[in-house]
Amino acid sequence: MMIDEMWLQKNKLKKLLSQEVFFLDLVKEDAVSLRLRKELIEWLGLTVSTDRAQATIVLVVNPELSVNAEAYEIQENLIKGASSSGLLYGFYNFLRLKLRGKKLEESSEPSQALRMINHWDQVDGTIERGYAGESIFFGTPGSNDNTDTGSFALREIKGDIFRNDFTRLEMYGRFLASIGINAISLNNVNVRGLGTNLIVSPYIEKVGEIARLFSGFGIKTFLSINWAAPRLIGGLRTSDPLDEAVCAWWKKVIGHIYDVVPDFGGFVVKADSEGEPGPYQYGRNHADGANMLAESFAPHGGLVIWRTFVYNSQTDWRNRKNDRAKAAYENFMALDGDFADNVILQIKFGPIDFGVREPLMPLFGALKKTNQMMEFQVTAEYLGHQIDLNYVLPQWLEIIHTDNYGLAKDTVKENSPLAANSGFVAIGNVGMDENWCGNKLAQANFYGFGRMCWNNDLTAAEILREWLDMTFVDVDERAKKTIYELLMTSNQTYEAYTTPLAIGNMIVPHYHYGPSINGYEYDRWGSYHFADRNGLGVDRTMVTGTGYSGLYAPELAEIYEDINKTPDELILFFHFVNYDHLLHNGKTLIQTIYDLHFEGYNKVLEFQKSWQALEGKIDEITFRNVSQRLELQVQNAKNWRDQINTYFYRMSGVEDKYGRKIFN
Known part of the structure; x- marks a missing residue:
């Protein structure tokens, strides 16, 4: 099997650099500098000299370059790093500039301190919400069957739970480091079965092997834990965070982890959420739980990353004052300042769950005394399963530039007591498929997340052009322009034919x-649209609704409270809107619903036509891969168009202004 090299195509890079001689001027050797040597000599097969005078390109570690150890500077034939990690980042960005034919001058340091990928991989090789094959960490070698059976229960495991494909993991580490990722968690936050045992022997030893590989790329390794582990595998009768025996058990387990993995990053914790156990079971709060673990991590420099995705998953749909959007705020805002310095709250960017369109989570800007990370989802759970084209960077960048007591990209670090313990994190989208992401074009979101983390001020267009230039090196500019136009409009198009106006x-x-x-309309998950014969949407105003709009800064709350000020893109998230209400676009709500779904479907047909014109202009594997998915996307968009328009025509009784086909 040929494994896709994504944006780091070895032969292209080797050809560009074959005449160069490299020299490394290091303060000392460490795991990262040794990896840098391997990248030059073993990966690219380049010449490294011990004589600086012979070198055409010099790589230097200079701690005086910046107080930020990850900073780098590129000046033609000189690459400087404030540390070995900074030098490694400088080298990869030198490759980016070289491959794109850009001027070899750049000084940079990361916008966010922690830049992390969470994996939702399970020890049987499946991936929860994975759309690119099986886990690269776990599973049977040679197996890549990741069919969604409608159940997250683990399959039978025979033998070693680890895949042990270190060639693939080395490639993955390279991809991560090349876009600036410096932390990774290996396993699903819903920790099931043997996944609970990853923190103890004999499994932690294999985790240690993986961690040592990633350490060379400047990446810290984390594990997700099951809160009930003391009871499930520790022989205790409780997991109460204030129980002395529980505290002692965790201290022993964490101590052993550091004996095996000296630079272990820490734990990711999902507790009291969607049926997962947590401190609420014992009458404790989340600070009690997180701080108990943090105390055991403190001597080792480890972190506790505590997810705020905590809500009542047994919601009564009959009560319109119930509002899942408020849950994280209500569970964590009162605890601001109660968490230890080595605890980080991992907070989803929006208040529901990585939706097609959501406003910024109001905890960003409101929390002033707690370390925090903003959570994104690269894997396309709600955004097309890496079948439908959906370049999501425009959505993410809009979120991080939302002003709620300051721009979110800034308040994440400014409101964290320790800026070093803050950043961005995303659920990854890779698996064992040959192209890593199922859909070749979904690689753009993987690349884009890392680049956004490193430089919050890059635009979606700039990031996409980088990825295209590095991925489609031999493709002519007209063909690249076609792919660019497809992807740059894909997020807006997906929104148009699915659930626009933030209905959920x-x-x-x-x-x-x-x-x-109506799949979730009368269910327990708290995600409703309340459509009836008059209109639809959720009243989240302070005057007549759930009061959610009042959780924002006064300037933003004033906008969201007023139906005439709320942007069209978010109107159904904040208001119940009558079908005949005129939106800012000058059209009624019902006509806007019709128009967007017709336009979205037609745009997908244009996508398909544009892609077909690329046959023979890009490699056959990529052409077929995307063509197959576009066929499925056309059917998906058609189903959305017809079902949504028919439903709301039946509800409203209002004809389409243009007389287009709506089924009745």
């Missing part, structure tokens, strides 16, 4: 692909 989930329950308008 109308998707097939559990699978989260395809339309099911």
Whole structure:
């Protein structure tokens, strides 16, 4: 099997650099500098000299370059790093500039301190919400069957739970480091079965092997834990965070982890959420739980990353004052300042769950005394399953530039007591598929997340052009322009034919692909649209609704409180809107619904036509891969168009202004 080299194509790079001689001027050797030597000599097969006078390109570690150890500077034939990690980043960015034919001058340091990928990989090789094959960490060698059976229960495991494909993991580490990722968690936050045992022998030893590989790329390794581990595998009768025996058990386990993995990053914790155990079971709060673990990590420099995705997953749909959007704020805002310095709250960028369109989570800007990370989702759970084209950087960048007591990209670090313990994190989208992401073009979101983390001020267009230039090196500019135009409009298009105006989930329950308008409407998950014969939307105002709009800074709350000031893109998230209400676009709500779904479907047909014109202009594997997915996307968009328009025509009784076909 040929494994896709994504944006780091060895032969292209080797050809560009074959005449160069490299010299490394290091303060000392460490795991990262040794990896840099391997990248030059073993990966690219380049010449490294011990004589500086013979070198055409010099790589230097200079601690005086910046107080930020990850900073680098590129000056033609000189690459400087404030540390070995900074030098490694400088080298990869030198490759980016070289491959794109750009001027070899750049000084940079990361916008965010922690730049992390969470994996939702399970020890049986499956990936929860994975759309690119099986886990690269776990599973049977040679197996890549990751069919979604409608259940997250683990399959039978025979023998070693680890895949042990270190060639693939080395490639992955290279990809991560090349876009600036410096932390990774290996396993699903819903920790099931043997996944609970990853923190103890004999499994932690294999985790240690993986961690040592990633350490060379400047990447810290984390594990997700099951809160009930003391009871499930520790022989205790409780997991109460204030129980002395529980505290002692965790201290012993964490101490042993550091004996095996000296630079272990820490734990990622999902507790009291969607049926997972947590401190609430014992009458404790989340600070009690997080701080108990943090105390055991403190001597080792480890972190506790505590997810705020905590809400009542047994919501009564009959009560319109119930509002899942408020849950994280209500559970964590009162605890601001109560968490230890080595605890970080991992907070989803929006208040529901990585939706097609959501506002900024109001905890960003409101929390002033707690370390925090903003969480994104690269894997396309709600955004097309890496079948439908959806370059999501425009959505993410809009979120981080939202002003709620300051721009979110800034308040994440400015409001963290220790800026070093803050940053961005995303759920990864890679698997064992040959192209890593299922859809070749979904690689752009993987690349884009890392680049956004490193430089918050890059635009979606700039990031996409980088990825295209590095991925489609031999493709002519007209063909690259076609792919660029497809991807730059893909997020807006997906939104148009699915659930525009921020109405929320109308998707097939559990699978989260395809339309099911009332699939969640009378369910327990707290995601409702409240459509009736008069209109639809959720009243989240302070005067007549759930009061959610009042959680924002006064300037933003004033906008969201007023139906006439709320942007069209978010109007159904904050208001119940009558079908005949005129939006800012000059059209009624019902006509806007019709128009967007017709336009979205037509745009997908244009995508397909544009892609077909690329046959023979790009490699055959990529052409077929995307063509197959576009066929599925056309069907998906058609289903969305017809079901949504028919449903709301039946609800409203209002004809389409243009007389287009709507089924009745």
